[in-house]
Amino acid sequence: MSTEIRLTYGRRGACSLTVSDERLVGRFVPPPAIDDVREQVVRALETPTEYPPLRQAVVAGDQVTIVVDRHTPQADQLVLGVWQVLEACGVNAADVILLIPATLTMAPVADPRRSLPTAAREAMRMVLHDPTDEKAFGYLATTTGGERVYLSKTLLDADLMLVIGDVAFDPLLGYRGGGSVLYPGLSNIEAMRKTVGQGHDELAPGDSRPLRQIVDEITWLLGLQFAVQVVPASGDRVSRVIAGQIDAAFREASADLLQHWSYQADVRTPVVVVAVDHDARGHDWTQIGAALEVGRALVSREGRVIVLSELRSDLTPGVQLLREVRSPRDALRPLRKLQSGDMQAATQIARALDWSGVSLLSGLPGDLVEELGMLPVDANEELERLIESEEALTIIASAQHVSVIRPDKAE
Structure with missing residues (x-):
């Protein structure tokens, strides 16, 4: 059997993914909003x-x-x-x-x-x-x-x-x-x-x-x-x-x-899909970094995190630094010296890139995404192709708000 999962991201982005039940290891759904x-x-x-x-x-x-x-x-x-x-x-x-x-x-x-x-x-x-x-x-x-x-x-x-x-x-x-x-x-x-x-x-x-x-x-x-x-x-x-x-x-x-916002993870999966909302903080690299931190905690080493967003933000100083280094790990020490306001987000992105592959659906130019070490995703059809494999996967909605709880913290 299969499950159809609808995910929203950004302000208006939405997609539906059909995933076989045997492949879907875990899924996080946010708590409902109150009306008044x-x-x-x-x-x-x-x-x-x-x-x-x-x-x-x-x-x-x-x-x-x-x-x-x-x-x-x-x-x-x-x-x-x-x-x-x-x-x-x-x-x-x-x-x-x-x-x-x-x-x-x-x-x-x-x-x-x-x-x-x-x-x-x-x-x-x-x-x-x-x-x-x-x-x-x-x-x-x-x-x-x-x-x-x-x-x-x-x-x-x-x-x-x-x-x-x-x-x-x-x-x-x-x-x-x-x-x-x-x-x-x-x-x-x-x-x-x-x-x-x-x-x-x-x-x-x-x-x-x-x-x-x-x-x-x-x-x-x-x-x-x-x-x-x-x-x-x-x-x-x-x-x-x-x-x-x-x-x-x-x-x-x-x-x-x-x-209501923690996710218990017993195993890592080769593919993790994280959807990123436009929230009260906006929709920028802060949310992308937080979502990638969640993805890194859930994905297998050298697996792939797929980020769904409508990101169109300019590069902030810390994120810009990721374009200038040979490997994501090389950015961590310069980020500490830079002390920019986006240090947390840039650090989270660098750590995620060092751990696994990252694919990004966004409004950014594809060549810019590639320069940051990520694979650009251009449309929902390409997203479906990315997840149409036999590999197990985890799907996390509103990922920037989530904390992952693991029985062991060892990477």
């Missing part, structure tokens, strides 16, 4: 985890700063739900600031106010943190490790602080979420540069990590108490909303992420 995110937020704020309802912590006249992670899916609906509660408490929209952390790549960010009523949208301020402006941050405290921490003055001056962000697997943090929206994105440029890294490939998401320890300490030093955490669905949608005391909400969301 705003309503779920309002409910979560009334019954938060290990915290009183938000309305009990707010009084009219409060200066409220809401830190919104720039990569949060459906951030506009989350902000709308929070504003509904704040407005009912007598808070003025002019007293609310949406604070957006910086990134080294400084990618564009969608305005999270866009779904608010017109009057609130025009009165509420949005501040993009500038880590190069010394007037934009102030001294918070010194960590137990002796590091002086500086954070956004907009945050330090608030009467009420809360964060809105997604929880996701992260090569450096293990789990992104909770207080990681604060640091280094709301600190200075030195802190941002110091926290660039290639990730801890040998660790599981829940293992102790240096940057996660620093983030948790800074969250405690700041006294931040409340968070709205979301677990992603496919694309740029949400599968679950959790609000409450920041540590408790982060733990619950991380557990949900692990349950």
Whole structure:
């Protein structure tokens, strides 16, 4: 018997693959999205985890700063739900600031106010943190490790602080979420540069990590108490909303992420197909790198990972470096020296190319794909030809969000 599998990728890409059941070793399907995110937020704020309802912590006249992670899916609906509660408490929209952390790549960010009523949208301020402006941050405290921490003055001056962000697997943090929206994105440029890294490939998401320890300490030093955490669905949608005391909400969301976005792999297969959505972070080399990291964890040595995307992004500095080296492995040390904002993604791509063959369906010119060491895939017909073999395969949808769990970590 055979199974017909429909995969989506990018914004509009889609294909159907017919695979015999004996060849299909494994398949990952993302959790379903919830329908009314705003309503779920309002409910979560009334019954938060290990915290009183938000309305009990707010009084009219409060200066409220809401830190919104720039990569949060459906951030506009989350902000709308929070504003509904704040407005009912007598808070003025002019007293609310949406604070957006910086990134080294400084990618564009969608305005999270866009779904608010017109009057609130025009009165509420949005501040993009500038880590190069010394007037934009102030001294918070010194960590137990002796590091002086500086954070956004907009945050330090608030009467009420809360964060809105997604929880996701992260090569450096293990789990992104909770207080990681604060640091280094709301600190200075030195802190941002110091926290660039290639990730801890040998660790599981829940293992102790240096940057996660620093983030948790800074969250405690700041006294931040409340968070709205979301677990992603496919694309740029949400599968679950959790609000409450920041540590408790982060733990619950991380557990949900692990349950619904991890894939248990007992064996490797010669062929792995990874589909890459356009998500809240966009559709660029970051997503391709994360998906290839998943493919590398699942494919046999010298097998083939087939990436389905609509990628049209320019080459970033780290990815450009892959064109200039003799072999993918030769890029790893120069990437560490380059310290570019795309170091994680470029490292993930290099490691995948060093382990197996990679075929890429994208909107990029075929000769450019070849210069990066990949095989360009031009159409769905060619994709079907690639997988029409007798080899076993694994198929992973929304692969950029997935974490692979293996009984043994040995390569």
